[in-house]
Amino acid sequence: MDRQKINRREFLKVAGAGAAMAATGRLANAADEAKPAQTAIPRWRGFNLLDYFSPRPMRPGSRSQTTEDDLRWMSDWGFDFVRLPMAYPQWIDFDPSQRITPDDMYKIKESALEYIDGLVETAHKHGLHVSLNFHRAPGYCVNAGFYEPFNLWKDQEALDAFCFHWGMWAKRYKDMSPSKISFDLVNEPSMREDMNDQHSKRGPVPGDVYRRVAEAAAKAIRAANPNHLVIADGNNVGNDVIPEIVDLNIAQSCRGYAPGYISHYKAPWAFSDVENLPAPVWPGTMGGQYWDRARLERYYQPWIDLAKKGVGVHCGECGCWIKTPHDVFLAWFGDVLDILTTNGIGYALWNFRGQFGILDSGRGDIEYEDWHGHKLDRRLLDLLRAY
Incomplete structure (x- = not known):
């Protein structure tokens, strides 16, 4: 339907x-x-692809690598969007046994760019819009685990490198229509005291700082093509609208993870004490807070209000890790998708094949359907297709 x-x-x-x-x-x-509230950009629907997500390249022939069959199935099932969260170390030439340096940022490895070109080209072949995203940008990543020599939000040297990389990608795809390509600046921004310490104090990026970074990157992108579509992930790890950039003709990207007690139940990177979490329920009380559809609507209301101002809004990531009971996941996620869809907001599931995905997720509480040698979560696929 x-x-x-x-x-x-x-x-x-x-x-x-x-x-x-x-x-x-x-x-x-x-x-x-x-x-619907959101009419500035298409209501794209699809998936995140993780080929370039890690700063360390995927092994050749890895089972996690996106195949043309994956892209064909997405298209055949009615989806029209893929987001590529990428880490810049994938395409620079540096010594991986040493800490990366600011000078390394400008040593581009053409062979890596061509590999990414191939995935973009194949996605377009199957009618899928491609949104390039820096999951790891020079000087910032929501995850630690890779040394950054500077801070995107504080250091001009980091901002210069950030704009250099975005300018490179924008020139590479300068002749592509915004119906085919978009540029999602940096994944889930936050201000962290120590860029290399996952547990250092974190909070929203000050609005004027976010504006300075977004405006500079958008300028670098649009120098190649003034019609390029630029997207900025919500502040405070994707949760908050960025009012400071409303006048910059930049779309904004929200998240479909609230509450984390459901979307990231027992995920070791999200909770320090995974064994003592409240059981996820929908609707119901978790962690001393009651969540239901009405509260979810209040969570998305700032995004809906933003869309009514004429700003493009898309949900760049959404979904649920494998430890949440499947029935709870689908009940909650149905409300998330319905709220987004009612307001004209598209979405991208994290991910396609893997623990958040519709294929080979590894959940222990569902019966999978065999799909060309893969395990298909048919109930999740049907829910997505309904929206």
Whole structure:
């Protein structure tokens, strides 16, 4: 069932019935109610692909590598979007046995770029929009585990390298339409005292600082093509709207992970004490807080309000790790998708094949369907396709 078609059908019903109400002035109100909040960009729907997610290249022939079959299946199932969270060390030439240096940032490895070109080209072959994202940017990553010689939010040297890399990608794809390619600046920004310590104090990036970084990168990207589509992930690890950049013609990307008690239940990178977490329920109380659809709507309201101002909004990541009971996951995720879809906001599941995905997730509480040698979570796929 195609929810987008349903929305259009309902809109036409409203518009047709409205002729009889025109004298009372209620037609405009009915049309406004039927119109989704987000109309500035397409309501893209798809998946994150993790080929370039790690700063260390994937082994050749790895089972995790995206195949053309993956992209074909996405397209055949009605999806039209892939997001590539990438780590810049993948395409620079440096000695991996040594700490990376600021000078290394400018040593580009052409062979790595060509490999990424190949995935972009194959995705386009199957009608999929590609959104390039720096999961690890020069001077920042939401995850530690790789030494950064400077701080994107504090050091001009880091910002210069950041803009250099985005300018390179923008020039490489300078002739591509924004219907095919977009540039998602940096994954889940936050301000961390020590860029190389995962546990150092973290909080939102000051708005004026985020604006300075986003504006500089957007300028570098649009120097190659003024029509390039630029996206900025929400502040505070993707959760918060960035009002400071509303006038910069930059779309913004939210997340579909709230509450973390459901989306990241027992995930060791998200909770320090995974054995004593409250059991996830939907709706219900977890960690002393009650969550239901109404609270979820309040969580997304700032994003909906942003979209009503004419800013493009997309949910760049969403989903749930494998330890959450499947029925709880689907009940919660159905509400997430319904709220996003009602407001015209597309989404990208993290990921396609893997622990958050629809193929080979490794969940222990569902019956998989065999899909060309892969294990398919048919219930999750059906839920996604409904939206």
